[in-house]
Amino acid sequence: MTKHSMRGEKKMTIGETVSGGALTELSRWSNRVLEDRVHRTLYTDPAVFEEEIVKVFGGQSWVYLAHESQLPKPHSYLSVRMGQRPLLLTRDRNGALHGIFNRCSHRGATICRDEAGVAKSFQCPYHGWTFRNTGELVGAPWPEGYGMDFDKSQFGLRKVNRIETYRGFIFGTLSEDAPSVPDWLGPATTWLDYWIDRAPNGEVFVRSAAYRMGYRGNWKLAYDNAGDGYHPSFSHRSLLEMASRMGESKDMSYFGRTPDDGPMRSYSLGNGHSVIDQRPAHEGGFWVNQRPQPGRERLEEEIRAKYPERADELLDLCVGAQINLSIFPNLLIIGNQIQVIEPLAVNRTQLTWHATSIGGVPEEVNTVRMRTQEDFPAFGEPDDQANFEEVQRGLDVVEEEWILMNRGLGTGWQSAAEDGVISTAVTDELHMRSYYAEWIKRMGGAQA
Ligand code: FES
Ligand SMILES: [Fe+2]
DSSP states (O other): OOSGGGTTOOOOBHHHHHTTTOOOOOSTTGGGBBSSEEETHHHHOHHHHHHHHHHTSSTTOOEEEEEGGGSOSTTEEEEEEETTEEEEEEEOTTSOEEEEESSOTTTOOOSOOSSEEEOSEEEOTTTOOEEETTSOEEEOSSGGGSOTTOOGGGOOOOBOSEEEEETTEEEEESOSSSOOHHHHHTTHHHHHHHHHHTSTTSOEEEOSSOEEEEESSOTHHHHHHHTOSSSHHHHTHHHHHHHHHHSOOOTTTHHHHSTTTSSOEEEEEETTEEEEEOGGGOTTOTGGGSOOOTTOHHHHHHHHHHOTTTHHHHHHHHSOOSEEEEETTTEEEETTEEEEEEEEETTEEEEEEEOEEESSSOHHHHHHHHHHHHHHHHHTHHHHHHHHHHHHHHTTOTTOOEEEOOTTTTTTOOEEOTTSOEEEETTOSHHHHHHHHHHHHHHTTOOO
8 A cells, every 4th residue: 555545645544533633553454444435455355354353253342143032942052153253052951141162172173063953962073072052071982092181171162251142132252351232232222222122022033044145245345335325226226116116115215315414314323333213204104104015915904904903003013113223243233134244254245134023913913024024135135235246346456445435524414412422414424434443443452
């Protein structure tokens, strides 16, 4: 990278901005994150990726792992990933959660190759070492082959240092001194609470089958996009046009009508978290603003006939919460769905959409929820993923070094509340600037 390549301007780095002007070198990547742009190599350099796996998906970070409803009973287990690390989430006989790395302490094989199930112990398929679902080594076959000093208690499976949940959402960290999950979520808890409390009893269930998609691009492209209110009218034009051919298209079309000064807001929530609030664009309720979805008419009729008093309220629960909440680094709440970002390589990512149902409502509501949850991942997400892959391809022009995140700078759009939350227009790229401030902190290994 040359000075010349920065087009002659001296830009402040995010580190400088965050620390109020002091020139602090927060990480060896600091000169690649400026106030208004980031360097292409953050998306293309395997050295950056390797360090992210250690520090952003490890180190001091909390990483989203799963929802408690995916481990419904004692001895349930679920195979997930923490960054790239294969991990088994388990419940012991008392229902307590454990995160044990799916990596045999003998020669490194994964000990469990199933996605989910119920098991008190796991036997490694390679040489038969057996472990409890809490990680201890129970036994190795033919123990006479080991010396007298072989101490089983030394060869349990490595565990995630801390597992904590927030209202069903399970997070893990490798740090003993990271703050508690509610402290780290901070103002994001209010938004998560809103999303959970749409269910009359606060009961959310993740469905067993997930919608899994992979793209050939860096994981941060998904995070850049999740808080981006600038792109929908362009990226999702075919979806909006198709919907308007089928009826009056309302949902998401408002992103194009009043792009910068409309009623929707974007909030930077601290610690890299952010949210887009689409609710102000939904005059008259969520249901009436939905785009048409084939096959749901009969279900609407059924709900209106069976529950005439509560029909509007129930139908609003059928469709998304109208917020896009991004919890850094890998949890995205979109509509009624939980999306998880899994980094596979510097230019490969898996995105998994988990559909949810809720308790305390008639079953018809959950049936319609499933229909509405097929809509965006099938018709909208491919637009986004095509863009992620095309950004990754565009970044192969090595001479053009910078990715901009300057929209909203110098506009006076942003205003800060007492709790530190910054509110701005939904088309501001503040969400990127905010999470890169957190990214730089993580990559420097700074204490949270
Ligand atoms: S690698 Fe697991 S028993 Fe050998
Ligand atoms: Fe999108």
